[in-house]
Amino acid sequence: MNDNLTLVNKISLLALLALLAGTANGVLFALIFALSLSLIALIVKFIYLINESFFDQKEGQVILWGLGLGISYFLYALLPQIFESQAQHFNYYFILIGVTPLVYADLKNSQVTQFLLNHTLFLDLMLAVSILRELLGQGSLLNYQIFNSPPLSIANNAAGAFLILAISAFIYEILTKKLNLETTLVKETVDNFESEEK
Amino acid sequence: MSEMSEIIFIFLDQLLKNNLVLISFTAVLLIIVETPKLRAAFKTGTIITGAMGFTAISAWIFSYYLGSINFVFPAVYFLNSLIAIKIIKSYGLLQGEWIAGLKREIIALAGLLAFQFNLIEKAAYNYQDLIIITASLAGFYLIFIIVAALKEQLDLKENQEIFKKEYTLFLVLAFLTAIMSGFNFL
Numbered sequence: 001m002n003d004n005l006t007l008v009n010k011i012s013l014l015a016l017l018a019l020l021a022g023t024a025n026g027v028l029f030a031l032i033f034a035l036s037l038s039l040i041a042l043i044v045k046f047i048y049l050i051n052e053s054f055f056d057q058k059e060g061q062v063i064l065w066g067l068g069l070g071i072s073y074f075l076y077a078l079l080p081q082i083f084e085s086q087a088q089h090f091n092y093y094f095i096l097i098g099v100t101p102l103v104y105a106d107l108k109n110s111q112v113t114q115f116l117l118n119h120t121l122f123l124d125l126m127l128a129v130s131i132l133r134e135l136l137g138q139g140s141l142l143n144y145q146i147f148n149s150p151p152l153s154i155a156n157n158a159a160g161a162f163l164i165l166a167i168s169a170f171i172y173e174i175l176t177k178k179l180n181l182e183t184t185l186v187k188e189t190v191d192n193f194e195s196e197e198k
Numbered sequence: 199m200s201e202m203s204e205i206i207f208i209f210l211d212q213l214l215k216n217n218l219v220l221i222s223f224t225a226v227l228l229i230i231v232e233t234p235k236l237r238a239a240f241k242t243g244t245i246i247t248g249a250m251g252f253t254a255i256s257a258w259i260f261s262y263y264l265g266s267i268n269f270v271f272p273a274v275y276f277l278n279s280l281i282a283i284k285i286i287k288s289y290g291l292l293q294g295e296w297i298a299g300l301k302r303e304i305i306a307l308a309g310l311l312a313f314q315f316n317l318i319e320k321a322a323y324n325y326q327d328l329i330i331i332t333a334s335l336a337g338f339y340l341i342f343i344i345v346a347a348l349k350e351q352l353d354l355k356e357n358q359e360i361f362k363k364e365y366t367l368f369l370v371l372a373f374l375t376a377i378m379s380g381f382n383f384l
Contacts, residue, residue, distance in 0.1 A: 010297055013227065013364060017308055020223045065307065066276060073272050092315035095272060099308045101227070105298035118298075158221045159375035166368035173365070 008176055011121045012169045014102040017093065018122075020161045023130040025089040027142050030130030032083060033094065038119045040071050041103040045115060048107045055107075065099060072098030128168045133160060205329055212333035219341040220375040222316050225250070225309025229338075229345050230364060231296070232305060239346030245289045246306075247339045249282040250313055254331045256281075257314035262323050271318065272311075279310035313338075344374070 005013070012019060015037070022033035047055075047067060054060040076094045080087035097103070102122060106114045134140055137156025139147030154160040218224040234242055256278045257271075264270060283303050286292050292302040317334065321327050345367070352366055 005297060009364065013231065014298060014300075016227045016230070017223055017312070020226065061301065062280065065304070069272060069276055069311075092312070092319065095315070096308055096312055099304070099311055101296075101298075101300055101304050101308070104300055104304060108299050154376065157375075157379070158223070159372045159379065161223070162368045162372035162375060166365045166372065169368075170365045 006173060006176065007117070007121060008125075008169055008172045011102070011118060011125060012165065014105050014118075015100055015122050015125075017096060018100055018102070019125060019129055019165050020158075021093040023126060023133050023164075024156075024161065025086070026134045026138070026140075027127065027130045029086050029089045030126050032079065032086060033097070034123050034126040036072070036075050036079070036094070037097045037100060037103065038123065040068060040075070040097055041105075041115070041119065043071055044068050044103055045107060049110060052108075064104070068103055069095070069098035072096070125168060125172065128172070129161075129164050132164045132168065136160075136164075208326060208329050209333045209336075212330050213337045213340070214378045215380060217337040217341065217375075217378055218313065218316055218334045219338055220371065220378055222312070224312040224316050225306075225338060226371075228305050228309040229342050230367060232291070232302075233342060233346040233349055236343070236346045236350050239343055242291060243339050243342040243346075245291060246286055246342070247335050249285045250310060250338060251331070251335050252285065253278040253282045253310050253314050254317055254335070257318055258321060258323075258327060258331065261318045261321065275311050275314040278314060279307055282310050283307065345371075 018033060018037055022037075023030045044064060044067065048064060051060075055064050073095050075097075076090055079094075080090045102118065105118060109115070131141065133155045134142075135146065135155075136152040137150055137154070137160055139145060139150040150156065152160070155164055212218075215221075219226055219229060228246070232242070232246070233239055253275070257275055260274045260278075261268070261271060264274065283292065283306050286306060287303070292306055294302060296302045296305060313334070317327075317331060320330060348367060348370055
């Protein structure tokens with residue numbers, strides 16, 4: 001089933017736990033979750049590039065995972081003090097950001113293009129899933145009540161997480177296929193990056 | 199309620215209504231990616247469940263004795279997970295690369311850690327914990343086998359490419375979660 005993965009397919013697998021668990025507490029928390037993951041991924045990539053040959057070895061890889069977990073544990077302790085209104089949502093899933101496969105994906109690829117592409121799509125998917133889950137499951141958006149009662153209360157629980165993720169990723173998949181977005185996105189990101197470098 | 203019925207109630211509640219894979223998404227990636235064909239899944243599932251059992255018991259013992267210094271728990275769980283990965287690998291599983299230049303071990307790491315966090319969060323350090331651990335492991339094994347069977351069906355050649363992807367599996371898991379939780383959202 002993992003042959004010929006598309007970009008959407010790849011990201012939905014690499015960040016599966018984040019997409020399912022990080023979107024349960026509204027858009028705002030999903031945004032904090034997604035940005036924390038990307039920040040940890042950036043730090044991990046930076047550390048990896050300092051001593052590539054060491055981190056390619058088995059011991060180096062374990063140390064890198066440990067560092068990732070350590071950073072996410074540090075953020076888990078720090079961020080609730082900054083985002084006090086969201087403090088009750090910080091649970092062990094947040095610590096698990098440090099071992100999310102997306103954090104360690106494409107580390108060997110020293111170009112920023114792939115990293116940007118992966119994390120833009122991840123942020124996009126996190127927003128799509130969390131908006132749908134908050135709107136349908138709680139009837140609100142960014143904590144503003146829009147509907148008197150939730151239009152689809154299943155969206156707020158675990159079954160809804162699988163359902164909304166499947167629908168969102170499915171729509172993204174069809175859109176990227178129909179509009180040939182994957183090729184265009186890769187090309188545009190490469191072009192932008194090259195023009196910035198010049 | 200008699201003690202026996204209480205044990206059965208806790209076991210079934212943890213196995214079905216609060217299944218750790220479907221409700222807490224524990225090791226869901228490991229199940230989706232690593233499930234082989236149904237025939238092989240019985241053995242593979244046993245090996246992975248056994249390794250998870252090791253982490254659960256180890257985490258339970260350590261968390262009981264290190265309760266006063268609970269900030270070290272993530273490090274203890276991390277070490278437990280590494281040992282469990284070593285056990286799984288010794289049976290020829292989780293070998294080679296997965297996608298995006300990642301080794302297959304990473305798929306199990308998050309699942310094993312999540313399992314320990316999940317269990318210790320609920321731990322009361324009495325006999326009920328052992329029932330919860332057993333039921334959680336049984337729940338994991340059950341979903342492992344179900345997903346293996348589902349994947350075998352989804353991989354049928356007459357399916358269109360898009361239906362072979364994980365999204366179809368997510369939809370089935372959504373329905374399964376709704377059934378197991380007794381449609382409690384209605």
